[in-house]
Structures are given as structure tokens and as C-alpha cells.
Amino acid sequence: MTATSVLIEDAEQQQLPRPAAHIIKSDAEAIEVAHWVAAAIAKEAATRDAERRLPAPELDLFSQSGLWGITVPREYGGAFVSNATLAEVIAIIAEADPSIGQIPQNHLYMVEGIRLDGTEFQKKFFFDLVLKGVRFGNAFSEIGTKSVNDVQTRITPTEGGYLLSGKKFYSSGALLADWVPVVAKNEADDTIVAFVKKGTPGLTIIDDWSSFGQRTTASGTTILENIFIPSEYVLPHHLAFDRPTSMGPVAQIIQAAVDTGIARAALRDTIHFVRNHTRPWIDSNLEHGYEDPLSIKDIGDLQIRVHATDALLHRSGEFLDIAQRDPNEDTVAAASIAVAEAKVLSTETALLAGSKLFELAGTRSTLGQFNLDRHWRNARTHTLHDPVRWKYYAVGNYVLNNVKPPRHPWI
Structure with a gap:
């Protein structure tokens, strides 16, 4: 056998x-x-x-x-x-x-x-x-290193496979996963992914995620102690970035989609609260809060921004489809830029909608019984994954100077 x-x-x-x-x-x-x-x-x-x-x-x-x-x-x-x-x-x-x-x-x-x-x-x-229905978690990122791509986790050859050791953080989904893919560096300093089955000796996942937002992502610390990995479970992940592929924009379009969903939810709950609870301001001389022309204007602005976010998200998916069918320097760059545009707008719309909710709904909306602050908390936490200030730069440099964006999981 x-x-x-x-x-x-x-x-x-x-x-x-x-x-x-x-x-x-x-x-x-x-x-x-x-x-x-x-x-x-x-x-x-x-x-x-x-x-x-x-x-x-x-x-x-x-x-x-x-x-x-x-x-x-x-x-x-x-x-x-x-x-x-x-x-x-x-x-x-x-x-x-x-x-x-x-x-x-x-x-x-x-x-x-x-x-x-x-x-x-x-x-x-x-x-x-x-x-x-098997679920992959992740043990990709580390904490306390020089940058996000500074990986200290190592995989070293041994008879029949490799030994894996390191410590990870931000392990979203790992607590409830069946397998935990781990990013590590091999002896040539290339980035690989090692697939570790849940329950493997040496794998420990700690439920210590304490962020104020995205509280239930089943994340935390992952400890990897001299784990044996069969060679068949090791993926040469660096290859996905050594050449133009859809790898980076696939990662990013999912992030933009999460923020788009947060924006939709915040706007939905704003409309519900204003329709059912918010009082009109005294100077408006109106009967209901939802008749306030200034609130109506802001709701309209948020709806336009959410629809624009939806449109950019869909558009970026179309560019990504092209890059998957015909991956080359030009199609992958175009997909990365299209997804970056969607990520910028989804970030800003989610944060704005989460904040505007309270301004338009009023003080009562801050009560703990409603837990409406979760929208802003979730948006603020999740959007820190990739700073959009660098996406503005990538888009601007692409359209102004024809400079293609870098290839990595964050663009």
C-alpha cells in the first residue's frame, strides 16, 4: 500500500x-x-x-x-x-x-x-x-513580527514528511474547523501551507479572541509543537504569487463582501429604528421621526452608497472571473484593482452606516438591549484587515502611472 x-x-x-x-x-x-x-x-x-x-x-x-x-x-x-x-x-x-x-x-x-x-x-x-462539508480554518498570521508577511513558523524535512512548529494568532474559524491550514516557511524560505487535521498531536487552539468586534469568529491563538506533516499535505503556496494568479483578489473580494454585508445590516437596522422608535426633532414640527427631511436626506445618501458598494462588488467579481479564465499580468492586475475599489467603498460605507445609525436613530438606539453598536464594532474590526489607504494608492498608481499592484494576499 x-x-x-x-x-x-x-x-x-x-x-x-x-x-x-x-x-x-x-x-x-x-x-x-x-x-x-x-x-x-x-x-x-x-x-x-x-x-x-x-x-x-x-x-x-x-x-x-x-x-x-x-x-x-x-x-x-x-x-x-x-x-x-x-x-x-x-x-x-x-x-x-x-x-x-x-x-x-x-x-x-x-x-x-x-x-x-x-x-x-x-x-x-x-x-x-x-x-x-469539511471545514478549513486557518493559522496564517502571527503577532509581534515586523510585518504581516514576516513568518516565523517553520517546516523542516524529516523522514516521510516534515515537522512543523510555530505560534499563530487571528486564527479565524480554527476553533470550529476540521482541518487547520498553516502558513510556514520551508528550508528555502519559501511560503508553504501545511494542512493539519484537528486532533493532530502538537496542535493546540486557544479561545482567546478578545476584540470588541467580530467577536464570534472562532478565532484565537494556535500553537504548533513539532507536528508531523505528511508531504502530501504540504502546498507550495508561494507559487500562487510567483506568477500572476487570482489568489490575491480572491482573498480580497471575500473581505469586501463581508463589509458590504455589514453596511447592508446597519442601514437595515437604521431604517427599522427610525420608522418605529425615533422621535422628530422639536424644530421640525412633525409628527414622526421618519418624516424629518434631514433624516430622509441622510438615509437616501446611505442607500446610494450601499447600492454603489453592491455594484462595485459585482463588477469586481466580473473582473476576477476574467483573471481566472485567462491569468496574465494584465488581467490579474485589473482584477486586483477592481477588487481594491470595492474594498475601499465597502469599508467606508460600512463604517459610515454603523456610525450614522446612532445619529439618525437617536440616543435610545445606544441602549444595550438593542446591541446596535455591533455593526460599527464589526465594521471597525474587520476593515482593519487590509488598510484601504494603501488601496487608494494602488488604484491611483495604476490609473495614473500604469503601475500594476503587488501580488500578495492583501491586494
């Missing part, structure tokens, strides 16, 4: 604590299922945030709905939906609960990484698991 067949048999014997996932077949079905899942997880979103309650049953519903497998290529049994559909699915889920909307970001990122640079074994093996 070969080493590969042993790994396959080992994975098949690994029983999931939940039924196999539904397999989505089309873009239209993905959108339909996303709306159904969103309606279910929205019911206790505010309570989960207030209590910092990890969304275990909600995440099971989400992953087993088939939505975590919609980017698996068709030749491996997936729907390989358009990137506009992918972004809309995430925005729909994030409007219901942005913590849950963020959790599959790195899972979907790794599906793309496997599509681009996985061996045939890795594609068959991991895509099959994904379609069954």
Missing part, C-alpha cells in the same frame, strides 16, 4: 460529527441557499455577539448547506460559481451575522490555492472533503 493510499484511507475513516453536505449545482441555487441560511442564523446574531457565544450549530448549518463547496471546480464535482455569486453569497451571510460571514474566508482562500497549485492527489483528496 502506498503512502498516498494510506492517507486516503485515513481520511475516509475520519467521521464527521455531522451529515454530509448538500452539493450545490448552480449560481442560482447558491444564492437561494444563502438566503435560507441567512434567515436562520440572523435570529440570534445580536445575542451571540453580546454573549461571545461561538456559533457551532449555525456553522454546521452553513457548511452542510453546501455553500462552503461552491468554488470547487466542476471537474471535481463542484459548481465553481462566478466570483460575483461568491461575493454575493458572503454578503448575504454577513448581513445576517458578519462573524459567521468571515469564518469561511480562509477556507475559500485555500480552495482557490489548491485549485491553482495543488497536486492531482491534493485536488481529488481535499476537494472531496470540501464537498462533504
Whole structure:
């Protein structure tokens, strides 16, 4: 029996604590299922945030709905939906609960990484698991290093594979994942991703995420202590950036979609509160708060910005589809810039909508019973992932000087 067949048999014997996932077949079905899942997880979103309650049953519903497998290529049994559909699915889920909307970001990122640079074994093996509902978490980023791409975690050769050691933070989704992909550097200082099964000796995930926003992303610290990794579980991730690929903009469009969902939710709750609770200002001489012309004007401005964000998000998905079909320096750069534009507007709209909510709804809206501050807290926390000030620069340099943006996961 070969080493590969042993790994396959080992994975098949690994029983999931939940039924196999539904397999989505089309873009239209993905959108339909996303709306159904969103309606279910929205019911206790505010309570989960207030209590910092990890969304275990909600995440099971989400992953087993088939939505975590919609980017698996068709030749491996997936729907390989358009990137506009992918972004809309995430925005729909994030409007219901942005913590849950963020959790599959790195899972979907790794599906793309496997599509681009996985061996045939890795594609068959991991895509099959994904379609069954297996969830990838992440152990990518580290804390206290010089920069986000300064990776201290190391993987060193040993008989039959590698040994992996390091410490990670911001491990979104890892606490509730089945596998934890880990970014590390190999002996040549190239960036690789090692796939670690939950329960592997030496893997410890600590529930210590204490941010004021995105409180229930199942994140925290990941400790990796001399973990044995079969060579078949190691992906040469640096290849995705050594050449022009869709890897970076795929990562970014999902981030923009989360912020778009937060903006939609903040505007939705603003309208509901103003319609049902807000009093008119005394100088308006009006009966209802929703008749206030200045409030009406600001609501109109927010709606326009949300619709513009939706449009840029959809447009960026179209550019990304082109880059996936025909990856080259020009198409990938155009996709990165289009996604950067969507990320800028989604960031600014989410922050504005989260803040304007209180200005338009009034003091009562700040009461803890409503927990409406979660929208701004979530927006402020999530949008720190990639500073949009650098996206303004990338867009400006591209259109003014024809300078293509750098290739990495943050553009």
C-alpha cells in the first residue's frame, strides 16, 4: 500500500460529527441557499455577539448547506460559481451575522490555492472533503513580527514528511474547523501551507479572541509543537504569487463582501429604528421621526452608497472571473484593482452606516438591549484587515502611472 493510499484511507475513516453536505449545482441555487441560511442564523446574531457565544450549530448549518463547496471546480464535482455569486453569497451571510460571514474566508482562500497549485492527489483528496462539508480554518498570521508577511513558523524535512512548529494568532474559524491550514516557511524560505487535521498531536487552539468586534469568529491563538506533516499535505503556496494568479483578489473580494454585508445590516437596522422608535426633532414640527427631511436626506445618501458598494462588488467579481479564465499580468492586475475599489467603498460605507445609525436613530438606539453598536464594532474590526489607504494608492498608481499592484494576499 502506498503512502498516498494510506492517507486516503485515513481520511475516509475520519467521521464527521455531522451529515454530509448538500452539493450545490448552480449560481442560482447558491444564492437561494444563502438566503435560507441567512434567515436562520440572523435570529440570534445580536445575542451571540453580546454573549461571545461561538456559533457551532449555525456553522454546521452553513457548511452542510453546501455553500462552503461552491468554488470547487466542476471537474471535481463542484459548481465553481462566478466570483460575483461568491461575493454575493458572503454578503448575504454577513448581513445576517458578519462573524459567521468571515469564518469561511480562509477556507475559500485555500480552495482557490489548491485549485491553482495543488497536486492531482491534493485536488481529488481535499476537494472531496470540501464537498462533504469539511471545514478549513486557518493559522496564517502571527503577532509581534515586523510585518504581516514576516513568518516565523517553520517546516523542516524529516523522514516521510516534515515537522512543523510555530505560534499563530487571528486564527479565524480554527476553533470550529476540521482541518487547520498553516502558513510556514520551508528550508528555502519559501511560503508553504501545511494542512493539519484537528486532533493532530502538537496542535493546540486557544479561545482567546478578545476584540470588541467580530467577536464570534472562532478565532484565537494556535500553537504548533513539532507536528508531523505528511508531504502530501504540504502546498507550495508561494507559487500562487510567483506568477500572476487570482489568489490575491480572491482573498480580497471575500473581505469586501463581508463589509458590504455589514453596511447592508446597519442601514437595515437604521431604517427599522427610525420608522418605529425615533422621535422628530422639536424644530421640525412633525409628527414622526421618519418624516424629518434631514433624516430622509441622510438615509437616501446611505442607500446610494450601499447600492454603489453592491455594484462595485459585482463588477469586481466580473473582473476576477476574467483573471481566472485567462491569468496574465494584465488581467490579474485589473482584477486586483477592481477588487481594491470595492474594498475601499465597502469599508467606508460600512463604517459610515454603523456610525450614522446612532445619529439618525437617536440616543435610545445606544441602549444595550438593542446591541446596535455591533455593526460599527464589526465594521471597525474587520476593515482593519487590509488598510484601504494603501488601496487608494494602488488604484491611483495604476490609473495614473500604469503601475500594476503587488501580488500578495492583501491586494
